[in-house]
Amino acid sequence: MRLPVARGPITAHLFSLLAGAPGERVSLPAPGSASLHDDDLQLALFTCYELHYRGFEEVDERWEWDPGLLRARAELEGHFEAALAEAVPRPLPVPPARVRGALVALCGDGDGPFSRHLRRSATLEQFREFVVHRSIYHLKEADPHSWGIPRLHGRAKAALVEIQADEYGGGRAERMHSELFRATMRGLGLDDSYGGYLDRVPGITLAVSNVMSLFGLHRRHRGALAGHLAALEMTSSLPNRRYAAGLRRLGGDATAARFYDEHVQADAVHEQIAAHDLCAGLAAAEPALAGDILYGAACALAVDRIWAGHVMEHWERGEPSLEAAGQLVT
Structure with missing residues (x-):
């Protein structure tokens, strides 16, 4: 890049x-x-x-x-x-034993108007814009959260490794989630090179990625990093099911939709590991981090909502949500 x-x-x-x-x-x-x-x-x-x-x-x-x-x-x-x-208002503190329940309450079911729009009524060009925005993170998916592995121990560390192993394809390069996303980009006629659309995305899209890097690169934010990952996993299955359906509605084939299909299945398992073993385990081992765990989850949810609102506002006005720089097709 x-x-x-x-x-x-x-x-x-x-x-x-x-x-x-x-x-x-x-x-x-x-x-x-x-x-x-x-x-x-x-x-x-x-x-x-x-x-x-x-x-x-x-x-x-x-x-x-x-x-x-x-x-x-x-x-x-x-x-x-x-x-x-x-x-992002800081969630009310809870005892370590209640962290899992607080995460469930904070995350809800992961549903929202953005995923419904992509499922039912987004145009092909809007779906392609969505994929361009997400490419900033998905082409290095899992990397920011992997900074947490050497900073955790015991039950929480093992849980994070289990989640990340799936993210990296279980040792098979072609099954890495970043590689599956590249296939989605190619299926939509987009440039699948790492950072290829960096000049096209707005600041709020970069902020989505920057939150992960901020939490991942600072040991003091290890609790927030765990909560951030948990929120992603706990709100993933339903939206990704809708993304897959929306892509198929627009003519996407099985290869292009596999990235979303994979997340429907994998994240249904990951959300349990992230909430129970990673976050509850970390809070039990380091009670002082309970509040940080919830704040990290709140940041993941709030920044993504702000990003989705930015994109939808442009689409509702009939405008593209990306910076002007020619056509998206390679």
């Missing part, structure tokens, strides 16, 4: 620095607003985080642990965490 196009003063300055050698003094402009929708802030954070994943072709890999860049990133994270705190 190459560096994307800058979207403001933060990314313009950041990308200029990353084009050079590490070791330079790093000072980034402050964001215009601490917002989940701020394109400049979210793209800057996404870029900093991406250095811990696959990186960028033209960026020296030593930037990953450059002290100056890490300090600058921490300042951006402070603004991001403030935006999260404003957008």
Whole structure:
């Protein structure tokens, strides 16, 4: 992946620095607003985080642990965490023994107008836009949550490994969920390259991914990371069943729909493991993390709702939900 196009003063300055050698003094402009929708802030954070994943072709890999860049990133994270705190009320605390029940109550059944729209009435172009938005995360699906494995122990660690093993295809590359999603993209005539649509998605789409990286890359957020994963798993089966049905309604074949079919089956099992063994197990081992677990789940649900609202608002106005940059077809 190459560096994307800058979207403001933060990314313009950041990308200029990353084009050079590490070791330079790093000072980034402050964001215009601490917002989940701020394109400049979210793209800057996404870029900093991406250095811990696959990186960028033209960026020296030593930037990953450059002290100056890490300090600058921490300042951006402070603004991001403030935006999260404003957008996501912290759930009321519960005793560790009640964490599982609180998660169930928080997540509900995972139903919502967005999945119903894709099932019943979305156009093919809208479905393709949906897939483009989701490609920012799904092409590296599971990677952000895997940062939690070395930070957990005992029952919670074993549960996380069990979930992640399925996400990575049980050792078979072609069954990795990221690879199944690439097949969905190809079936829709989309570019399946990693980060291929980074310049097309808005800040709120990047924020969905940035929440996972924020929680995954900081040990202090290990409770929130577990709760975040649990919320994804506990609200996955029904929407994915609708996505699969919607894709078939629009002419998608079994290969294109397999990603969604797989999540209907796998996540029905994962939600039990995530709620009972991962989150309840972590709360029992580290009671002080019970509140963080619920907050992580609340962040997953709230940020996704905000993202879905952004997309639906554009569609209801008859507008595309992506940044203008030509046609989506490869």
